[in-house]
Amino acid sequence: MIALAIIIGVAAGVLSGLFGIGGGVLLVPALALVLGLDQVEAEATSLLAIVPVAAVGAWRQRSYGNLDIRAGLTIGAFAAVAAVAGVALVNVLPVELIRYAFAVLMLYVAWRMATSALKQLRSTTDSTAAGGS
Secondary structure: OHHHHHHHHHHHHHHHHHHOOOHHHHHHHHHHHOOOOOHHHHHHHHHHHHHHHHHHHHHHHHHOOOOOHHHHHHHHHHHHHHHHHHHHHHOOOOHHHHHHHHHHHHHHHHHHHHHHHHHHHHHHHHHHHHHHO
C-alpha cells in the first residue's frame, strides 16, 4: 500500500507540474479510487501532502524572484481560518454529498480550463490569420 501511495504521489506531482493544476485534483480521486479512502480521508490526506510540496515550491520560486511573501502569508492566514470552518462543515455533511460536490467542482474547473484554452486558441489563430494577410 505504501508503494502504491508513493506511485500516486509521484504521478500526481509530475502531472500537476506538467499541466499547472493543483495536485488535489489528481490526488483526491486517486486516493479514493486506488487506495480505497473515503472522500473526507482522501481530501484530508491531500491537504497534508500539500504542505511539503508548497514549501519546496515556494522556496524554489523565491530563488527566481517570483514569491510575494506578504501576499502568501496573508492568503495563508485567511485560508487556515477558512479551513477550520471547512473541516467543521465536512464533518457534519454526508460523505456522498461531499463526493458529488467535489465531482461538480472538478467538472466546473475542467469546463473553465477548456473554455479558456479554446478562447486562447481562437485568439492565437485570429492573430496569425490577420498577420498573414
